[in-house]
C-alpha cells in the first residue's frame with residue numbers, strides 16, 4: 106500500500122513533465138477594457154486580422170476582453186489598440202510559466218487528496234493513461250449505472266473522430282417512458298480546454314443519484330435527465346497530453362488542411378459559416394467544411410431529435426465568464442424570449458445567492474447582444490429546432506484564473522452551478538406543465 110502510493114506520487118509528479126507547455130513559448134495574454142460598442146468592433150477587427158485566440162469576449166463596461174497573442178504579433182496588437190485609444194494590460198506575461206504552475210497546482214491537489222478523490226472534485230482524465238491515480242470519467246458513469254440499475258442507463262452515442270466513446274447517462278425513475286415528464290439535457294467540454302465544465306456534469310449525476318437531498322426528490326421524480334460530461338473526448342485527451350489550450354475537435358482532413366479540428370460550437374446547421382467564424386482551417390473558430398462535419402456535433406443533434414417533443418432545457422456548458430446566454434445570434438429573439446430570459450435569470454440569481462464574493466454576478470441575455478454574434482452554435486441550433494429553453498452557460502471567472510481554475514474551487518463551482526441547474530429545471534417545468542395542459 107505504502108509502496109503503491111509512493112509510486113503514484115512519483116508518477117503524478119512526472120505528470121508535470123518539463124517542456125509540455127513549450128508550444129506556447131513567447132505567447133502573452135492581454136486584458137482589454139471595453140468602454141463602448143465601437144471598441145468591440147475595433148477589437149473584432151484586430152482579432153480577425155491577427156487570428157487571435159479569444160479567451161473571453163468581454164462585455165462593454167462590465168467585463169474585460171481577454172486575448173492571447175504570439176510574440177510575432179504582440180506589437181501589432183498593442184499598436185492597433187493604442188492607435189485606437191483602447192486601454193489594455195498584461196493578463197499573462199508568460200503563458201508557459203502560467204500553465205506550468207497550473208499543472209503543478211493540479212498535481213499537488215491530486216497528491217494531497219490521495220485516496221479521497223472523487224471524479225467531480227478533480228479534473229478527471231478521459232481514459233486510462235500512464236498514472237495510477239487517474240480518475241476516469243467513463244468509469245464513474247459505469248459505476249453509477251451498476252449501482253443504480255433502476256435509475257440509470259449508460260449510453261454510448263458512438264465513436265469520436267479518433268474512435269473514443271462519446272458516452273452519456275440517462276437518469277429517470279421511469280426509464281424515459283413517461284412522456285408527461287420534461288427532459289433536461291446538459292453537456293460539457295465541447296471546447297476541450299474548458300476543463301471545469303466536466304466536473305459540473307459529474308456533480309449533477311452525484312446529486313441526483315448518490316446524494317439526493319430530501320428537498321430535491323422532485324428533481325429526480327418529475328424530470329428526466331440526459332447528461333453528457335465530455336462532448337469532445339479527442340480534444341480533451343489532447344489538452345492533457347499535448348496542448349492545454351486546445352479548443353477544437355481533432356478531426357483531420359489532409360485534403361483541406363494540415364491543421365486539425367473544427368470549432369464544434371460553430372459546426373451546427375444554423376446560419377452556418379456566416380458570422381463569428383474564420384475560413385482559416387487553423388483558426389480556433391473554423392466552423393468546418395460543412396454543417397455537422399463533426400461527428401461529435403452530430404451526436405448532440407441526434408439526441409435532441411430523439412427526444413425533441415420532451416427536451417425542455419438544453420444547457421451547453423462552457424468556461425468562462427459568468428454568462429447565461431440564449432438565442433439568436435442574428436439578434437432576433439425566439440418567440441418565447443420572455444420565458445427564456447426568465448428561466449435564465451432564475452438560474453443566474455440562484456447561483457449568485459451562493460457565489461464567492463470575489464466572483465462577478467451572472468449576466469443573462471441574448472448571446473449576440475451580450476457577447477458576440479456567432480453562427481452554427483449548439484445553443485442557437487437546439488433552440489431553433491424546437492427546444493424551448495436552450496442556453497450557453499459560461500461558468501465563473503474570478504481572480505483572473507481564466508481556464509486555469511485551481512482544483513480547490515471545483516467544489517464551489519459544482520455546488521453553486523447545481524443550484525442554478527435545479528432552479529432552472531423547476532422554473533422551466535412550471536411552463537412545461539402549463540403549456541401542455543393548455544393545449
Ligand SMILES: *[C@@H]1O[C@H](CO)[C@@H](O)[C@H](O)[C@H]1NC(C)=O
Nearest residue numbers: 154155156174175176177178
Ligand atoms: C500573425 O498574424 C498574421 C496576420 O498578420 C497571421 O497570418 C499569423 O497566423 C499570425 N501568427 C501567429 C503565430 O499567430
Ligand SMILES: *[C@@H]1O[C@H](CO)[C@@H](O)[C@H](O)[C@H]1NC(C)=O
Nearest residue numbers: 253254255256257258280281
Ligand atoms: C430502459 O429501457 C431500455 C430500452 O428498453 C433498456 O435498454 C435499459 O436498460 C432500461 N434502463 C433502465 C434503467 O431500466
Ligand SMILES: *[C@@H]1O[C@H](CO)[C@@H](O)[C@H](O)[C@H]1NC(C)=O
Nearest residue numbers: 373374375377395396397398
Ligand atoms: C441544413 O439546414 C438546411 C435548411 O434547413 C437544409 O436544407 C440542409 O439539408 C441542412 N444540412 C445539414 C448538413 O444538416
